Amino acid sequence: MSRWEPNARERLTGAAMELFRERGFDQITVAEIADRAGLTERTFFRYFADKREVLFAGQERLLEIYTATIDAAPGTATPMELVEAALLAVTPVFDQRRDLSRQRHAVISAHPELQERELLKRASMAAAIAAALRQRGVPEPTASLAAEAGAITFKTAWSRWVTDPGPLDLPQLIRETIGQFHALAAPAPASAAGHR
Amino acid sequence: MSRWEPNARERLTGAAMELFRERGFDQITVAEIADRAGLTERTFFRYFADKREVLFAGQERLLEIYTATIDAAPGTATPMELVEAALLAVTPVFDQRRDLSRQRHAVISAHPELQERELLKRASMAAAIAAALRQRGVPEPTASLAAEAGAITFKTAWSRWVTDPGPLDLPQLIRETIGQFHALAAPAPASAAGHR
Numbered sequence: 001m002s003r004w005e006p007n008a009r010e011r012l013t014g015a016a017m018e019l020f021r022e023r024g025f026d027q028i029t030v031a032e033i034a035d036r037a038g039l040t041e042r043t044f045f046r047y048f049a050d051k052r053e054v055l056f057a058g059q060e061r062l063l064e065i066y067t068a069t070i071d072a073a074p075g076t077a078t079p080m081e082l083v084e085a086a087l088l089a090v091t092p093v094f095d096q097r098r099d100l101s102r103q104r105h106a107v108i109s110a111h112p113e114l115q116e117r118e119l120l121k122r123a124s125m126a127a128a129i130a131a132a133l134r135q136r137g138v139p140e141p142t143a144s145l146a147a148e149a150g151a152i153t154f155k156t157a158w159s160r161w162v163t164d165p166g167p168l169d170l171p172q173l174i175r176e177t178i179g180q181f182h183a184l185a186a187p188a189p190a191s192a193a194g195h196r
Numbered sequence: 197m198s199r200w201e202p203n204a205r206e207r208l209t210g211a212a213m214e215l216f217r218e219r220g221f222d223q224i225t226v227a228e229i230a231d232r233a234g235l236t237e238r239t240f241f242r243y244f245a246d247k248r249e250v251l252f253a254g255q256e257r258l259l260e261i262y263t264a265t266i267d268a269a270p271g272t273a274t275p276m277e278l279v280e281a282a283l284l285a286v287t288p289v290f291d292q293r294r295d296l297s298r299q300r301h302a303v304i305s306a307h308p309e310l311q312e313r314e315l316l317k318r319a320s321m322a323a324a325i326a327a328a329l330r331q332r333g334v335p336e337p338t339a340s341l342a343a344e345a346g347a348i349t350f351k352t353a354w355s356r357w358v359t360d361p362g363p364l365d366l367p368q369l370i371r372e373t374i375g376q377f378h379a380l381a382a383p384a385p386a387s388a389a390g391h392r
Contacts, residue, residue, distance in 0.1 A: 080380050119315045141352050141373065146380055148348040156337050177337065182381035184276050184342050 009047050011037040016054040017103040025051075025111050055104055055114065058093075059121055063128040065090045070132035079138050083150035084178050086129055087157075091170045098161070105162040126151040153177045205243050207233040212250040213299040221247075221307050251300055251310065254289075255317055259324040261286045266328035275334050279346035280374050282325055283353075287366045294357070301358040322347040349373045 005011070015036035019028045030051055034044045048054050069089040070082045077085065094101060108114040130147035134140065157173035160166070168176065201207070211232035215224045226247055230240045244250050265285040266278045273281065290297060304310040326343035330336065353369035356362075364372065 116312060116316060119319055120312060123315055141356070141376060142380065145348060145352060145373070145377055149345070149377075149380060152341060152344040152348075156341060160337070177341070180337060181341055181345075184338065184345060185378035185381035 005039055005043055008037075008039055008043055012039060012044055012047060013054055013100065016051060017100060017107065020107040021103060025107055025114065052114070052117070055108065056117060056121060059124065062090050062093065063125065065093070066125070066129050067132045070129065070136060073136075079133055079142055079146040080149070080178065080182075082133060082136065082138075083129060083146050083153075084174070086132070087150055087154050087174050088171050091174070094170055101158075102162045105159070122151045122155060125154070149181055153181055201235055201239055204233075204235055204239055208235060208240055208243060209250055209296065212247065213296060213303065216303040217299060221303055221310065248310070248313070251304065252313060252317060255320065258286050258289065259320065261289070262321070262325050263328045266325065266332060269332075275329055275338055275342040276345070276374065276378075278329060278332065278334075279325060279342050279349075280370070282328070283346055283350050283370050284367050287370070290366055297354075298358045301355070318347045318351060321350070345377055349377055 012033060016028070016033045019032055019036060028051060030044050031041055033051065033054070034041045037044075048057060066086040066089070069086045073082050073085050108118055126144070126147045128147075129150050130144045133143035133146060138146070153174060157170060157177045160168075160173050160177075161170045208229060212224070212229045215228055215232055224247060226240050227237055229247065229250070230237045233240075244253060262282040262285070265282045269278050269281050304314055322340070322343045324343075325346050326340045329339035329342060334342070349370060353366060353373045356364075356369050356373075357366045
């Protein structure tokens with residue numbers, strides 16, 4: 001068997017998700033994941049530090065895309081336009097991965113400790129976007145507020161994308177959620193019964 | 197010595213903050229906290245389950261205030277007005293506690309594990325506010341977005357309150373931060389050179 005295995009990362013990820021869904025994250029060993037994928041433990045550890053990393057790998061790449069997109073955006077963009085551009089820029093990473101994302105979401109939703117890890121991931125995302133905004137001259141606290149709004153937007157759009165069988169793709173859901181976010185700030189129409 | 201000690205909770209909290217600042221959270225034992233406060237370990241455990249609870253106690257009370265405030269607000273309030281009312285309603289809890297809050301902030305900022313706990317606290321806060329908004333008939337995802345916006349607003353205003361020696365009190369900082377949040381949604385003025 002050669003050291004190089006075709007699609008080893010994808011096979012390991014798919015096998016891990018299947019097993020996590022079948023028997024719960026805590027019950028599964030790396031040996032079982034490798035076995036299900038038809039690979040060795042040694043190959044597993046060439047791609048992932050541990051089984052949790054199967055769920056959280058790739059975050060650095062997303063942070064780089066956020067930062068590079070904000071750096072490269074036109075000078076006329078408002079802070080929220082910069083944030084929207086950053087969120088949209090990562091969506092191609094998830095093309096063809098809706099099923100996998102759905103499985104990942106189900107695994108994490110069933111496990112409080114993994115949810116905490118997901119909160120940390122979101123905090124890192126907001127911190128990276130805020131830093132990129134400050135680099136563009138956006139002052140605080142606007143940079144942090146816009147970045148946090150972006151992190152919430154992404155979480156909300158993402159949750160809908162993986163749980164809702166509707167026709168909207170991830171970029172459409174991101175745009176819709178940003179619109180809903182902006183609507184929060186708008187004064188309510190005077191005609192609405194009860195609300196202003 | 198009677199079982200009842202005057203201001204035992206405050207004395208234990210003050211002693212714990214002093215010790216955490218002096219030698220770091222991880223180095224301090226409950227016995228040392230009790231000793232510094234002139235109380236027994238047994239008294240400590242009457243108030244707190246462990247030393248971490250000294251930093252995070254009281255959260256349930258805040259969640260109750262958020263929920264009760266949103267329940268009792270006038271029917272004409274918009275979602276963000278409900279959130280603002282909830283945030284302002286907890287500020288009296290912190291009157292006279294700025295020094296203690298400042299110390300707490302310094303302890304948590306120096307300790308990644310405590311920061312994770314703080315993220316969880318913020319997630320619970322957002323969840324409680326979102327639930328209260330849904331109870332008022334605010335639909336999703338607006339309820340969750342408004343609640344998350346509230347959690348970010350509180351975090352931002354709070355951080356400024358404990359780190360910034362400026363003249364604004366916590367309610368003023370909350371109102372100002374909500375204004376900055378709303379400004380994120382505003383279209384950029386055409387006159388601004390490049391950035392707004």
